[in-house]
Amino acid sequence: MRALMAALGNRNPGGTVVITDPELGEEWKTEPMEQASAPSGSAREPTAGGPGPRPWKWALGGAVVASAVWAGGLYAVGGPPGDPEIAYRASKNLCEDFAARTLGGIAGDLHKLRPVNHESSNRAVDGAVCSLSNIEGAQDFSVTARVDLHKKADPSVEFDAPPLGLMAxxxxxxxEAVPGLGERAAMIGSAGDQFMRLKAVDGGAEFSIEVSAFTFGERHGRPATDADAVKAAMAEDLRELIAALRK
Incomplete structure (x- = not known):
């Protein structure tokens, strides 16, 4: 009974019952193996000074009760969790959804060349990628936007994982953290800020914009700019993309 009351009372903040080990008191004893395996129906009376009633039967009964309590706890909280809710729609053409309006004010029209667009879908993630550039066949200013809708897991759990692929x-x-953009957002930059990635997570979706700039000086008729202006433009364009894909 004490184990049952402990199981009923020991709940985590989410309401799930946590089963603890039964208390091991003086009455917890076991019989030798040959006694425990005696044929059924051959009841034996306890001898003077011998072991008392078989406590392993009580333990088996407690385990059954604990299993029932566990099942009842799951039922009380609605059973095993289903697929998470996603607050955003899957993009059928991310280059149409991603206007890059503010970045285009810095680098020139990023949609004047043929945008490169890809989508993928499986049972875990719906993904979409759009790659843009302002100069044909030249390394000047390229932008890549990406959206992943996580249908089976919360992407915020891995938000702080180091970007090993990028670092390689x-x-x-x-x-650096970026406030006011989704649930969480961060700007990741390389030395000299020739490569920057802004990522955000919100409503079961992960968004990112990457900018690769050959130089922040004047080039191909593009006026000189600075990294802070590009970062501000990335944040504004990502905010517009998040709003465009919200259901």
Missing amino acids: NVGAVHT
């Missing part, structure tokens, strides 16, 4: 390509990176 550009070396050391620095990260």
